[in-house]
Amino acid sequence: MLIPSHVGIIMDGNGRWAKERGLPRREGHLAGINALESVLRRAELLGIPCLTVYAFSTENWKRPGMEVKFLLQLFEETLLNRADELFKNNVKVKVIGRREGLPSNLIETIKKIEEKTRNNKAFQLNIAFNYGGRAEIIDLVSSIVRDIQEGKKIDLNDEKTIANYLYSPEYPEVELLIRTSGEKRLSNFLLWQSAYAELYFTDKYWPDFDGDELEKAIEDFKKRNRRFGGLNEEGGG
Numbered sequence: 723m724l725i726p727s728h729v730g731i732i733m734d735g736n737g738r739w740a741k742e743r744g745l746p747r748r749e750g751h752l753a754g755i756n757a758l759e760s761v762l763r764r765a766e767l768l769g770i771p772c773l774t775v776y777a778f779s780t781e782n783w784k785r786p787g788m789e790v791k792f793l794l795q796l797f798e799e800t801l802l803n804r805a806d807e808l809f810k811n812n813v814k815v816k817v818i819g820r821r822e823g824l825p826s827n828l829i830e831t832i833k834k835i836e837e838k839t840r841n842n843k844a845f846q847l848n849i850a851f852n853y854g855g856r857a858e859i860i861d862l863v864s865s866i867v868r869d870i871q872e873g874k875k876i877d878l879n880d881e882k883t884i885a886n887y888l889y890s891p892e893y894p895e896v897e898l899l900i901r902t903s904g905e906k907r908l909s910n911f912l913l914w915q916s917a918y919a920e921l922y923f924t925d926k927y928w929p930d931f932d933g934d935e936l937e938k939a940i941e942d943f944k945k946r947n948r949r950f951g952g953l954n955e956e957g958g959g
């Protein structure tokens with residue numbers, strides 16, 4: 723089994739990591755940035771071409787206002803502080819999710835980093851922010867309806883045609899989906915794109931996940947026998 727062409731990660735457990743250490747939750751999120759950096763470096767080394775990480779879901783607005791504010795600020799600061807480094811490492815950054823509801827300065831920062839890294843080719847980093855899989859499907863349906871009203875011919879029975887309306891249709895489907903912190907749920911992450919993903923769950927909290935942990939997940943993936951609903955070579959079901 724080859725290296726997965728697209729890895730999705732639900733980075734979970736920052737709060738519990740902090741709590742175990744008697745630290746405020748924000749320290750867990752800060753440590754989470756370091757984990758992401760380690761994973762990103764190793765992903766590039768391993769030859770994984772595309773990584774999508776879940777940084778803020780459409781449901782995360784329900785958290786206390788202070789935490790939401792902190793996460794929005796942390797995201798913007800991270801984008802601003804890491805833009806040059808990501809650019810130099812030939813990383814192309816794309817932020818997927820709804821822009822409505824985000825502060826205008828954050829929207830500007832997102833646009834700037836996407837524009838700056840637009841022609842980078844070595845590695846694709848998608849950050850799901852204000853993202854929900856169902857919201858993505860609702861947005862896709864609205865776009866299709868709009869196009870049909872404008873007279874466009876659309877084959878509604880063709881999965882590829884429908885998939886072209888996803889937030890990032892240009893990337894391969896998720897082949898490996900990782901969730902940290904012991905939870906075993908999809909939580910509305912990349913619902914369409916993960917239809918055939920191999921799932922990997924680990925008890926490690928996100929701040930304790932790093933390049934070595936990513937490598938373990940990849941080794942596990944390599945042992946899996948992917949059949950996509952068909953039969954394997956020996957004819958087993």
Ligand code: FPP
Pocket residue numbers: 733734735736737738739751752754755758776777778782793796797800849928
């Ligand atoms: C889940 O832990 C984590 C989040 C909701 C935020 C993820 C953010 C980061 C890893 C850092 C920011 C990333 C970028 C790209 C700037 P939790 O708070 O749900 O933990 P808990 O379940 O233990 O409470």
